[in-house]
Amino acid sequence: MEQARIGVTGLAVMGRNLARNLARHGHAVAVHNRTSARTKALVEEFGHEGTFLPADIPEEFVASLERPRRLLVMVKAGAPTDAVIGEFAPLLDPGDMIVDAGNAHFADTRRREAALRPRGIHFVGAGVSGGEEGALHGPSIMPGGSPESYAELGPLLEDIAAKVDGTPCCAHVGPDGAGHFVKMVHNGIEYADMQLIAESYDLLRHAAGLDPAEIAEVFRGWNSGRLESYLIEITAEVLAHTDAATGRPFVDVVRDEAEQKGTGRWTVQTALDLGVPVDGIAAAVFARSVSGHAELRDATRNLLPGPPRTTIDPAGFAHAVERALYASKIVAYAQGFHQIRAGSAEYGWDIDLGAMAAIWRGGCIIRARFLDRIRAAYEDGAPTLLTAGHFAGALGEAQDAWRDVIATAVRLGIPTPGFSTALAYYDALRADRLPAALTQGQRDFFGAHTYRRVDRDGSFHTFWAGDRTEAAT
Ligand code: 6PG
Numbered sequence: 001m002e003q004a005r006i007g008v009t010g011l012a013v014m015g016r017n018l019a020r021n022l023a024r025h026g027h028a029v030a031v032h033n034r035t036s037a038r039t040k041a042l043v044e045e046f047g048h049e050g051t052f053l054p055a056d057i058p059e060e061f062v063a064s065l066e067r068p069r070r071l072l073v074m075v076k077a078g079a080p081t082d083a084v085i086g087e088f089a090p091l092l093d094p095g096d097m098i099v100d101a102g103n104a105h106f107a108d109t110r111r112r113e114a115a116l117r118p119r120g121i122h123f124v125g126a127g128v129s130g131g132e133e134g135a136l137h138g139p140s141i142m143p144g145g146s147p148e149s150y151a152e153l154g155p156l157l158e159d160i161a162a163k164v165d166g167t168p169c170c171a172h173v174g175p176d177g178a179g180h181f182v183k184m185v186h187n188g189i190e191y192a193d194m195q196l197i198a199e200s201y202d203l204l205r206h207a208a209g210l211d212p213a214e215i216a217e218v219f220r221g222w223n224s225g226r227l228e229s230y231l232i233e234i235t236a237e238v239l240a241h242t243d244a245a246t247g248r249p250f251v252d253v254v255r256d257e258a259e260q261k262g263t264g265r266w267t268v269q270t271a272l273d274l275g276v277p278v279d280g281i282a283a284a285v286f287a288r289s290v291s292g293h294a295e296l297r298d299a300t301r302n303l304l305p306g307p308p309r310t311t312i313d314p315a316g317f318a319h320a321v322e323r324a325l326y327a328s329k330i331v332a333y334a335q336g337f338h339q340i341r342a343g344s345a346e347y348g349w350d351i352d353l354g355a356m357a358a359i360w361r362g363g364c365i366i367r368a369r370f371l372d373r374i375r376a377a378y379e380d381g382a383p384t385l386l387t388a389g390h391f392a393g394a395l396g397e398a399q400d401a402w403r404d405v406i407a408t409a410v411r412l413g414i415p416t417p418g419f420s421t422a423l424a425y426y427d428a429l430r431a432d433r434l435p436a437a438l439t440q441g442q443r444d445f446f447g448a449h450t451y452r453r454v455d456r457d458g459s460f461h462t463f464w465a466g467d468r469t470e471a472a473t
Contacts, residue, residue: 340353
């Protein structure tokens with residue numbers, strides 16, 4: 001009986017497309033779904049693309065896998081993943097692998113990996129980015145788990161991943177939850193990038209008075225320069241689209257309430273725990289949140305006065321917005337990579353930041369030309385992107401335009417939380433002294449929380465309520 005190199009269970013569109021991608025690359029794939037109609041449909045429709053071994057029940061599915069068994073799970077994150085593990089793990093042997101390719105929280109992945117490890121089963125949390133098309137034609141893959149499991153899975157995953165300059169967009173991220181952690185931060189950066197693009201659009205529309213079709217052209221132009229990326233490319237497509245039912249620009253018929261499934265929020269929650277400033281990502285999550293509070297917006301819209309609306313010359317302004325966008329993007333990516341570095345240190349993952357930038361160059365939602373420069377910066381050991389050669393130059397060159405764009409937005413009453421927070425981070429990092437010294441003084445005043453001095457080691461307290469002398473603590 002022919003054996004499959006890998007099995008895919010969970011055949012909704014992502015699982016189905018990953019299975020097809022594997023089959024198209026010449027790998028025999030066992031396929032299984034909770035309801036077998038989906039399995040049948042996949043084989044009927046796409047059976048000609050390669051070798052699929054359909055199975056109706058878990059036992060049959062597991063029996064059709066070569067050893068060590070590679071079982072890829074593509075179900076909804078959360079309880080369904082635990083249910084599938086509970087169903088399949090008892091059928092597996094030591095050395096076998098379960099790959100969770102969904103958007104799981106890395107803490108769940110750590111828990112599942114730890115639970116299966118004593119049984120010799122490798123649990124691999126693999127981040128997969130690129131949506132349905134990516135899954136079929138080449139996603140970016142971020143697998144965690146043991147090095148032993150990567151030795152068995154790596155060649156297969158690298159085979160189906162996107163390629164940039166012949167290099168697969170797949171690399172072993174690190175043990176246990178490292179892969180899902182990096183995928184989570186990828187999504188956080190995705191949120192920040194999308195928010196910055198949205199603010200650019202809003203400024204071009206409401207400060208410069210361009211219409212969506214004209215703005216689409218601006219984005220098309222940007223996409224042939226240093227901003228070249230999937231998100232800029234699709235932005236032009238969305239803005240150029242006309243609604244068939246009304247003949248209006250598509251963007252004007254969509255409710256302006258951004259939704260989220262949770263990975264951006266997880267990024268910020270985790271960053272708070274790690275103490276890493278990812279304000280660009282947080283600004284994006286909260287901007288979606290503000291947009292979604294329709295009742296609050298309805299109750300306030302006409303009550304809060306704003307400045308008179310005037311428009312400004314689009315030509316020079318679009319150029320300035322490009323600079324502000326590039327600079328703010330550098331900050332967002334720098335913050336995301338800082339979080340990966342901090343997570344890696346916290347959990348002992350030893351994540352190679354340059355390699356992460358490399359596997360994001362293709363296949364994933366944030367794929368972009370400038371990730372190659374980001375890769376180079378981290379390979380050279382940059383502590384942060386902000387001071388790394390090309391990026392330091394770009395920020396220095398952008399800063400006047402960046403400030404002008406934000407000043408214009410403030411003057412015209414156009415909210416730019418992403419741009420503004422990015423610039424504030426930049427200014428905080430370059431500041432000689434921060435007002436944090438005053439904060440420390442206040443903390444010591446009301447709570448005797450102590451402070452450190454610039455001229456001596458140790459902690460100190462001033463007797464604020466008494467004679468205001470100082471004591472070392
Ligand atoms: C990807 C995407 C994907 C995510 C969507 C939806 O990398 O392919 O990040 O994993 O599901 O982007 O995210 P939100 O619904 O939270 O916007």
